[in-house]
Amino acid sequence: MNKPVTLKDIARETGVHVSTVSRALDPNARTSLTREVVERIRSTAERMGYRPNRLASSLRTKRTMSIGLMIPDIENTLFPPIVRGAESVLEPAGYTSIIVNTDSDRKREAKLVDVLLERGVDGIIHAAPYLSDPRMIEVARRGLPMVTVNRQIENSEIPSVVNDDPGGIAMMLRYLHEHGHRHIAHIAGPKNLSTGRARIEAFKATAKELHLDLPDEALVVSNYFDEQEGRRCTRQLLESGTEFTAILCANDRLALGAFDALRQHGLSCPDDISVTGYNGIPFLDLIPPGLTTIQIPQFDIGRIGAELLIKMMTDPDATIPRTTILPVKLVERGSVKRIDPA
Amino acid sequence: MNKPVTLKDIARETGVHVSTVSRALDPNARTSLTREVVERIRSTAERMGYRPNRLASSLRTKRTMSIGLMIPDIENTLFPPIVRGAESVLEPAGYTSIIVNTDSDRKREAKLVDVLLERGVDGIIHAAPYLSDPRMIEVARRGLPMVTVNRQIENSEIPSVVNDDPGGIAMMLRYLHEHGHRHIAHIAGPKNLSTGRARIEAFKATAKELHLDLPDEALVVSNYFDEQEGRRCTRQLLESGTEFTAILCANDRLALGAFDALRQHGLSCPDDISVTGYNGIPFLDLIPPGLTTIQIPQFDIGRIGAELLIKMMTDPDATIPRTTILPVKLVERGSVKRIDPA
């Protein structure tokens, strides 16, 4: 690879000192130089194909203009839109993101944070934290700007951007209620994730408001937000003998698993059992009978998270809201049947 | 953010020179030091919470241990598995990847390459090149290790890892033929992408071998590999009046669009028209009637691409195969109907 041209090369070529070249090429410092010198330097820089070496500049300035973007898994379709949302503001601002997949594994998460730290990221957007996540709290307290998106860490001051879980779940449960359902089961998300916890609490609270009968067996908690757990929990529901006409799932993938388990049991959705999801991941409209779900603003979650992070990175004294809650909406499809209240 | 501890700090603490510390912490150079000194340094480094500053080291060594990973769009479900495949070898080898989305836009691609270059990536994996891509060829010729995956750049020596397009298309066309189809339309991919071109050529060649009648109208070329183009091309096929019982689509998204257009025209797949795809993206099994498609080894494409790149980056004299072709397989689902040959 032929040698990149450096400031020194341009200095030699133009007969000025490298610091002058540096200033000429810096939009801010440029003002203190002669128009003519600036022009001469800029044109020879261009002619020589100069590209700044960000490494060197970062070493001096202590800013890498890069951030870490931690997600559970890029193959999980919930996250790419969040990533694009974040990058929609990061990229124009000159930041590059290093995306890492935690695979929802604490050891991996810890290792990856170290990687990001070594790389000198200016901040971190964490879309995959655990509800209890002392390591991230420590990193944040050491002074690294950090925001969590989609999920939150408990007992921490780390700003977060999340969707309105209580509102969304309440909306969905009321929707089922309005459609005549009185015996509604819930497949809850993992207890160690903020979304899992927030949703089950909202479910219980709303069920109470609605005076719904809620036997213990109608509430099963998944260990992961995935299809396999959705199947397992649905089977458990079915085998428990508890009576229900609908299952409110804590996310779409659990619901997809429920579709599957129902089918395996010879049950039809929505004719025998209604099912609802949460998140609004892609392709749902194409999968019969069409999952009725809560659409969260994935792109905006990423976008606003990045905006907050940039604010934190550039103005340490800025006031950042501890929690930013984004509105959700209910998307009606075919997985809920209207029935006569039992 | 409190100050990171540096080699100098450890040197002061242990009473040796920073170069000694550097050596003690370097697995390779470590051998030339006293066991005891190494141990002392390593333990105080640990105690002080030392983290190497990769920036500084990179500035010296001219290696950033980072690579650029260019994809069209992370929201396109074809690519996340490729990314994971690449990272499955990059990460253990100590490399970090900077993922950029070109949005299949040449201007963006050019800008993003510059970003990667400024960041000093040691190499690039390009999963989104155009068939004709002089900019990337130039970058590669300047000496930056590069491999393209999934697609190829024409007239270049850049190594690529691709699936067996000719084999896959031939397999699929023969499959349709065996199922009695004699009038088969093709929705081809964009002509400016290697996959688009390879597949249409394979289609024509195989059609000829099979002595299929192939009127011009039965062959329509899409501008993008997406659902909307799939719909448009299908409509065009339908409106052309040409006779066909099956559509072989150059990729899954085009096929999904075809499903849709067919439905809009009151036609049923596979009862009226059979449809096939290519790639084997996720969720296809859940979307009725189940797209029969060619499964490409996405993960392996990424994995092998990364392996080749690492070889190029670490051993400039290594012999790298110009093209690595990975096998594909046909996945039979419900979108093809067996009919009596017309």
Add this chain to the structure above:
DNA sequence: TTGAAAGCGCTAACAA
């Protein structure tokens, strides 16, 4: 308005 000089944290050639 420009130049000189120092230094970011690290590595590596050379000396001792």
Add this chain to the structure above:
DNA sequence: TTGTTAGCGCTTTCAA
């Protein structure tokens, strides 16, 4: 086996 020295490419303070 360890220390000295120089320098990667850049920014920035201080001087001129």
